[in-house]
Amino acid sequence: NKGKIIITDDNEIVDVPAIKNDINEKKLILLYACIGLFIDLKAQYSYWTTLIIKINDKTYRTNSIASIFGRDHNKAYIGRFQNVFEIDNFLEIIIGHSDYVFYDRYLDQPLEFCVKEESVGYNKLLDYKWELYRILKDQGIQPNDLVAIDNIVYNANEIGNYIWAMVLSYHGILLNPNWIAEAGTKNRNDEPWEQKAIDRGKEKANKLEINRENVLQYRLEFRLLYEEVDKSWRDINPFIDFK
Numbered sequence: 001n002k003g004k005i006i007i008t009d010d011n012e013i014v015d016v017p018a019i020k021n022d023i024n025e026k027k028l029i030l031l032y033a034c035i036g037l038f039i040d041l042k043a044q045y046s047y048w049t050t051l052i053i054k055i056n057d058k059t060y061r062t063n064s065i066a067s068i069f070g071r072d073h074n075k076a077y078i079g080r081f082q083n084v085f086e087i088d089n090f091l092e093i094i095i096g097h098s099d100y101v102f103y104d105r106y107l108d109q110p111l112e113f114c115v116k117e118e119s120v121g122y123n124k125l126l127d128y129k130w131e132l133y134r135i136l137k138d139q140g141i142q143p144n145d146l147v148a149i150d151n152i153v154y155n156a157n158e159i160g161n162y163i164w165a166m167v168l169s170y171h172g173i174l175l176n177p178n179w180i181a182e183a184g185t186k187n188r189n190d191e192p193w194e195q196k197a198i199d200r201g202k203e204k205a206n207k208l209e210i211n212r213e214n215v216l217q218y219r220l221e222f223r224l225l226y227e228e229v230d231k232s233w234r235d236i237n238p239f240i241d242f243k
Helices: 023-035 043-048 065-069 088-105 111-118 128-135 156-170 177-184 192-205 212-236
Strands: 013-015 052-055 058-062 084-086 146-149 152-154
Touching (some): 058 065, 065 192
Antiparallel strands (some): 052 058
8 A cells, every 4th residue: 555546537637646655756746646757667667656546436546556547558647548458367368369379370380480470569469558448349448448357457568468468377388478578678678567467367367266168268269350350450440449
């Protein structure tokens, strides 16, 4: 309980109690909240501090301070999200999708090769900061929604890392997702709050309780879907508009 922030239904900040940290950090976070700028938060502070947000009369804890800024675009600011979308009941869809990617799209290829090819990019199958919003479109998710699982809220980048680590761990990849993510960054370290999301995704993989028959059905549905649009879907993006 190092931090607390309350946001109303229309995403206005109405209360920012003092953060239990040194005075300079308190002034900084209040400044960010008031003017809505995402200035480069100190990595350690952002990693250890979680916030409490209230959306539509429901209270959540965030993965980090960065969670409340929504999708990681140049226009990021506090409240740049439409809602909080809970995915707890849709994990079989996600695993079914990953089954399709690993065992249909990349049949006879090692998982590590698939991860290398599909993890980073707007239309890549394992870049879940985009792909999650496509595969759950029919369930009602919106492009700028924050995402909640186990009552913890993540922004698009964070949940992308969470789901990516969860499916990799579920399918038994030999390499550590934390290391893969760190190695994949260029000229910088991976953000600590995103590494935290990876840790939570790995933990979730060990706790999944899913029906494999349902997963197989979703896998078949994704096979039909992606074969229907085949290679063109990467260019025309028939699923959702993120503009």
